[in-house]
Amino acid sequence: MRMLRIEKRFKVIALSMDCEQNNTMTEKINLKIIAILGISHLCIDITGSALPAIMPFLKSALNLNYTEIGVVIMISNVTSSIIQPCFGYISDRVEIKWLLPISVILTYSGFSLIGLAPSYSILLVFVFLNGLGVAIYHPESFKITHYFTGTRKATGMSLFQVGGNFGMAFGPLLVTYAMQLANLPGTLLFIVPGIAILFVVMLFHGQLTLPLKTEKKAKGKEFAASPSDQGERRWLSMSLLILAVSMRSWAHMGLMTFAPFYYITILQGDAITAGRLVFAFLIGGALGTLTGGVVADKVGHKHFFGLSMLISIPLLLLFLQVSGMWVFIVIFLIGFVLISSFSVTVVMGQRILHNRLGMASGLMLGFVIGMGGVGAGLLGRIADTWGILTVIKLISIMPAVGLIPLLMISYPAKRHEEGLHGR
Numbered sequence: 217m218r219m220l221r222i223e224k225r226f227k228v229i230a231l232s233m234d235c236e237q238n239n240t241m242t243e244k245i246n247l248k249i250i251a252i253l254g255i256s257h258l259c260i261d262i263t264g265s266a267l268p269a270i271m272p273f274l275k276s277a278l279n280l281n282y283t284e285i286g287v288v289i290m291i292s293n294v295t296s297s298i299i300q301p302c303f304g305y306i307s308d309r310v311e312i313k314w315l316l317p318i319s320v321i322l323t324y325s326g327f328s329l330i331g332l333a334p335s336y337s338i339l340l341v342f343v344f345l346n347g348l349g350v351a352i353y354h355p356e357s358f359k360i361t362h363y364f365t366g367t368r369k370a371t372g373m374s375l376f377q378v379g380g381n382f383g384m385a386f387g388p389l390l391v392t393y394a395m396q397l398a399n400l401p402g403t404l405l406f407i408v409p410g411i412a413i414l415f416v417v418m419l420f421h422g423q424l425t426l427p428l429k430t431e432k433k434a435k436g437k438e439f440a441a442s443p444s445d446q447g448e449r450r451w452l453s454m455s456l457l458i459l460a461v462s463m464r465s466w467a468h469m470g471l472m473t474f475a476p477f478y479y480i481t482i483l484q485g486d487a488i489t490a491g492r493l494v495f496a497f498l499i500g501g502a503l504g505t506l507t508g509g510v511v512a513d514k515v516g517h518k519h520f521f522g523l524s525m526l527i528s529i530p531l532l533l534l535f536l537q538v539s540g541m542w543v544f545i546v547i548f549l550i551g552f553v554l555i556s557s558f559s560v561t562v563v564m565g566q567r568i569l570h571n572r573l574g575m576a577s578g579l580m581l582g583f584v585i586g587m588g589g590v591g592a593g594l595l596g597r598i599a600d601t602w603g604i605l606t607v608i609k610l611i612s613i614m615p616a617v618g619l620i621p622l623l624m625i626s627y628p629a630k631r632h633e634e635g636l637h638g639r
Contacts, residue, residue: 245372246364252420253361254379259413260320260353261383262390263327263346263406265498267292268473269388269491270331270403272480273395278336282477286596289473291340293589295347300582304355304574315356316417316424322349324410331403351582358562358577360424369563370517374509377559381502385495392491449626454568454576456621458584461561463618464525465588467532467554470611471497473592475547478604483539496544500551501558508556517564518627524557525615525622532612536605554615564627 271285280288307315326346333339358373365372394402417424475497476490485493504524512520531550538546565580566573595607 245366245375247375249364249420249423250361250372250376252416253357253364253424254376256316256320256353256413256417257357257376257380258383258386259409260323260350261380262387262409263323264292264296264350265384265387265472265494266327266391266406267330267343267346269391269476269494270395270400271473272476272487272490273400274330274333274339277400278333278339280336282596282600284336284596286473286593286599288339288343289469289596290589290593292343292347293469293586293592295344296350296586297347297582297584297589298586299348300351300355300586301575301578303352304359304572304576304578304582307356307359307574313421315352317414317421319349319351319353319356320410320414320417322346323353324349324406324414328404328406328410331400354581355574355578358581359573362566362573362577369566370509370512370560372509373563374505374507374559377509377562378502378506381498381505381555381558385498385502388491388494388498392488396488450568453626454565454579456625457561457564457568458579460521460525460618460620460622460625461580461584462587462591463614464554464557464561465584466591467528467611467614469585469588469592470595470607470614471547471550474595474599474604474607474611477599478608479543481604483543493544493547496548497551498555500548501555504552504554504556505558507552509559512557512560512563517560517567518622518625521557521560521564522619522622524553525619528554528615529612532615536608536612568627 268289271280271288274280274288275285303315323346326342326344326349330339330342330346333342358376361373361376362369365376390406391403394405396402398405472494475493476487479485479490479493480487508520508524515523528550531546531553535543535546535550562577562580565576569576569579595610598610599607
């Protein structure tokens with residue numbers, strides 16, 4: 217009996233040392249690691265926004281209709297996004313050290329070949345390969361980032377996410393310049409950033425995977441099994457959050473995909489300038505994300521998310537009324553407001569499913585973005601039937617629909633959030 221007591225004491229001491237080490241490691245934001253992860257995020261997400269920007273060129277080269285364009289975006293988002301929770305589930309249970317390097321290889325090998333696709337079916341294969349790499353990258357990177365964000369989770373996560381936002385913003389700009397240089401084969405130029413970021417990820421690989429080892433040791437004891445009713449409440453809140461964020465994702469992906477066609481067909485603009493319209497939308501989102509995390513940590517995550525959705529509605533309606541340079545100004549503001557809550561909702565998901573960080577990240581990133589891709593496919597069908605203008609009108613009401621489930625979410629108030637961060 218005495219030996220058992222001594223053994224239990226040693227286990228308690230060891231566990232407390234692990235927790236203390238983990239708390240020390242995450243007490244402050246590790247700017248170095250977040251900068252490395254943010255740069256890798258930038259390079260990965262360049263490809264996600266570059267694909268919609270080259271669709272006008274692929275439409276001409278392969279004689280695609282709007283439905284086929286929507287299907288390309290849908291396939292991209294299903295493979296890159298909806299299956300992310302699967303990789304998050306695996307990451308929560310199995311330590312796989314090389315997920316980040318593998319994701320970079322798949323992402324860039326797939327995207328760089330898209331411009332060489334000789335047919336629609338081959339195009340879908342390359343899009344699938346690119347999407348698979350993106351799907352592997354995101355749950356793992358957001359999970360790793362969680363351990364380096366300190367007690368100000370939304371702020372730290374926004375610093376990481378802004379790298380992805382800048383990648384999304386510069387993707388259309390870079391790919392349109394690549395089209396000017398070499399037409400569709402210009403996608404081969406994207407091999408250069410792919411090789412560069414693979415080198416960076418490999419160089420800092422040991423530091424990036426360090427916190428996951430501590431997690432594997434302590435997870436079973438640190439997170440005790442929750443009562444079934446509490447678990448049900450968490451999953452109910454998570455389901456409502458998914459619905460709310462999916463509406464934001466529908467609006468987000470809908471604008472990325474169809475705003476260029478609105479500019480070309482309704483406002484009589486050219487394809488190159490239309491690609492820069494996407495750039496304005498996403499650069500606004502990047503700046504909004506950087507600001508949103510800081511503000512959300514002060515006013516509360518749920519309140520900030522609701523406010524961003526509410527303000528987006530009049531801006532989307534205004535977009536339908538403007539022309540000329542005002543189109544770029546308004547879509548910049550839409551991006552700033554609508555996307556500002558992106559990292560905030562990831563933190564909300566991780567807070568609700570606090571013992572399933574990989575799964576929460578996969579759901580908040582992959583699944584809801586994938587739903588946005590599915591929405592793009594449906595909007596493509598609507599565009600073929602009723603026109604681009606109808607699509608933009610539908611997009612303008614999506615944030616209002618998302619507010620309904622958001623108001624029903626059970627989520628801790630700001631003070632409670634701070635208490636949880638300090639644990």
